[in-house]
Amino acid sequence: MKTENPTIPGLGETPKAVWEGFHPPRLTQARHLAGMTKKDVAQGVGVSPAAVGQYETGSSRPRPELLPRLAEVLDVPVEFFLAGRPLGKLDTTMAHFRSLRSTSGAQRNKALGFAGQVWELTYALEKRVQLPLVDLPGFAGGEVHPGTEIPRDPAEAARALRAHWGAPKGPVRHLVRLMEARGIVVVVPPEADQATSKIDAFASCGLPRPLIILTPNRADDVYRHRFSAAHELGHLVLHSSSTGDMQQEREANTFAAEFLTPRDEIHPLLPRRMDLARLANISRTWGVSVKSLVYRCRELGLSSDATTSRAYQKLNTLSNLPGFCPEPVSGYPGEQPIMLTQAFELASADQGLTVRRLARELAWKEARVSELLGMSDTRPVLRLV
Template sequence: MKYLAERLKSARLMNGLSLQGLADRIHNFVTKQALSKYEQGQVVPDAEMIGILADALHVRPDYFHTNTEVEFGVIEFRKLKNYPSKEKSRIVEIAKNELSRYIELEEILGIETKFVNPLESMVIDSHEAIEKAAEKLRETWGLGRDAISNVVELLEDHHVKVLEIESTESFDGFSTWVNGKDIPLIVLNKSKFENKLDRKRFTALHELAHLLLDVNGLEEKQKEKYCHAFAAAMLIPEKTMKIELGGKRFKLSFQELSAIKQQYGISMQALVYRAKDLGLISENYLKQFYIVFTQLGYRSSEPVAYEGVEHSNRFSQLLFRALAEEFISISKAAALNNQKLAEFRKENLVI
């Protein structure tokens, strides 16, 4: 009873509805007071009512009976002090719902996904420490010094869950630990990065830094600087950067920065800032560069876009593996994919 009540409240928040809003959506079939009793576990809705609520909240009826445990740790919506609380709740509940289905699928397949943080023992107190942390993670994950072709897929392959959720333009992403320290989770704003894959890659790695680096004791501005530096170092390692720029420079051209951006999937602005951090250009040149970049209107939209792929199909691959190996029925596959059975059959060829 308690879990059904929690799932009902979660589904309502996912839809951004108040109790009265939900009552209105079901044409006041029951009052908001009755809905409140459902959510508090004081009354259990019958099968007919569950069906009505499922339709109104765009979930399957079996959604209310799923019992996969998903407990989020502390979530920081950085730079969003005035972000609407209703929208925060909506994003968090959608993330919980998507992640619970993901975890359930892995449990069905017997996949062990407990994450081990290779940077846990490192002290982060300087930019040199950040460089060492990025080098160590690249080494642990067998990346060498090459470009990362798909950051989201890389994270998923190493048991970092990455979810993409539609939200308003002011939201970039957040990260948190799930079920204690078992599962690292990164949530990204799908609509914001649709045509800005370099920013999507950078944001994902910035959020990874918040998860893996011991920076919680630092003041906010310093913490963000270190996480930015870590993301840049992961995208283009120090030795690679020095080779690409040929050592210390007095000037950089837009054309060479565009070429490096296309190869490594990092913005021109982040490249120039990284060059300054590594002592390859001066602070004064960095300021001059940003002045010119701003005058040309390139701060929000750079003159060349990064073209690549930033998505993981891991969940889909696991889902159809489970279906093909008959670990799950087609009805269960539809439920895990958050679709009605007829819709799932129509969209997917099932032999």
């Protein structure tokens, strides 16, 4: 026998109960995560785009019987729309996108929604496990040495941060692991988040913990991965908000180059005449690309513009050969984030936390929790035809 308000699977709430606790920003977040426009949602639910807009502003609420359909269209549990949970909300001024001009508003919104979800997951885990304290000078929420000042010049800032973190001279061996140890949340989105993965890395200082998203790059190149991480670290240290201009991008690039290859240390090692074989050896030792070392030679006055241009052309012809071709990130465990996954494992062992329990608390689908924890099922899918 049917009832007027059937029970919602999971938390046992009814559509009427969710309607009473409906939180408009959650609808916006769900829509952004789905990469959908208001028109898309309206067509899927059977209302007007204006009605969806009113739901998101809070000027009206969707009827209780529409909520299950909304949840189906946006691929979230109905409970996702309930108020009362911490909400990770960001706008474009709070995030630094490396490829701002080449990404659409929908892609940026999806990326920001993803970042918000990462923070919500982090918050849920941090209630159970003490994560590393935030030790990042210049970050307002820093818990270690909050009064430490970093120079505003990008290269000087990179040297100062290395000194502050006690990084030894020479290459930074495990950059991502180093950042996590200083309280920075680093995440690689699941490949299913296609709109997010099209954005070439971004960072946010607008949440209680600094966050860096390292999207899987098309080349799957660990050196590019490391430079992206250092670039986003530069944004967190140098820029309290994003203006989206090229000056900030140049400053972050300068920071990254100096952090990974300090001028005083790399200069004596670089050849006085362009030698790509020697640069390839330096590349493997320092964990940076040969191309970046060619640029460093030009930047430090060791090669002319013409020589640098010829070196780039030569590198293009060598790009598929050993020593010059991209090296997969999977071969470098120290460059893969583990903090959130290990926090979950610790909470599971110590407190019996499960994916199902965490999903209920976050009002997410279990598959989404598993994805963000890097626990997605990697088995091949059997398709019967």
